[in-house]
């Protein structure tokens with residue numbers, strides 16, 4: 475791989491501008507925000523570095539080629555002529571996904587099968603053998619986009635989604651996706667030096683992502699990537715990027731701002747503590763079992779970030795939820811001088827905070843259309859409701 479390459483990084487809807495900022499900071503060129511992702515260009519070293527460093531992206535895809543194809547035979551030929559052996563050894567594994575729109579093919583499974591056949595046929599013709607399919611952890615994840623008969627082939631550098639950082643083993647009932655948590659933190663414009671709290675921290679995602687952000691820890695340091703098994707990876711460049719990230723984390727973690735959280739569920743606190751330890755942050759984040767109504771953060775926060783329950787996933791909407799939001803409002807009213815950002819999936823519940831919003835960022839949390847709402851906490855911030 476060399477020269478100017480085209481990449482695409484998908485993200486959660488609403489975080490495109492944040493992801494673009496991250497990419498520009500990494501040196502990506504020609505960044506263009508699309509709905510749910512950012513296109514960009516860069517050299518061959520940028521893709522692996524993007525996997526290592528991007529906090530708000532879900533994956534990083536390298537665009538191989540585009541062509542107009544009108545039938546199955548043309549699609550097969552287009553796939554067949556790509557140099558797949560650049561990436562994959564015949565003893566390796568692959569998986570194919572496809573997305574179709576207004577095209578001669580209407581079933582994505584079938585389209586993926588055709589792409590797989592094209593790749594396999596090329597290997598068989600050249601070596602007499604064929605790579606296997608592994609849908610769980612393939613060496614080469616391939617993606618076909620066929621829109622209005624324009625076929626584009628991508629290879630996915632990350633493999634497993636980038637939100638899988640490696641610190642969360644057991645699942646909390648309703649955890650926030652790590653890439654969304656990190657993207658939201660970036661959207662707050664936090665200075666990474668002042669104290670931060672999450673008074674309903676669940677499994678601690680905001681707090682861990684905040685520590686890694688403040689500590690200059692690359693979110694991909696604790697996991698592996700598909701590209702590490704590719705034939706044409708520049709291993710020396712990748713080793714340099716990885717060593718540099720390790721050195722930056724060692725320096726950055728030396729000093730962290732005050733980071734603390736609470737949750738009323740003992741199970742959530744236990745999960746959060748386990749994840750904190752797994753993330754290499756034991757003793758760096760304080761997590762307490764407390765109800766938000768009475769919790770006093772051990773360090774006065776300049777920034778509160780919180781993802782309260784909003785019913786779509788934890789239990790049902792009702793009195794308990796409304797009480798939790800009212801109690802969160804009471805907690806926030808006590809943090810005079812702080813800024814709070816609250817992720818809400820339900821405007822009816824948001825009103826129970828009794829605070830006046832200064833900004834609302836539309837963002838999706840999975841399928842839920844949410845708002846990430848900013849409040850400046852001061853005597854004048856209390857709304858009439």
Ligand SMILES: C[S@@+](CC[C@H](N)C(=O)[O-])C[C@H]1O[C@@H](n2cnc3c(N)ncnc32)[C@H](O)[C@@H]1O
Pocket residue numbers: 646648649650651673674675676677678679680736737738739742764765766767781782783784788797798801
């Ligand atoms: C949507 S989850 C937060 C998930 C979290 N962001 C994560 O990444 O795991 C909401 C959390 O609020 C907690 N919670 C609800 N009401 C509370 C209250 N009154 N006081 C403290 N915690 C509360 C729940 O126990 C739950 O863990």
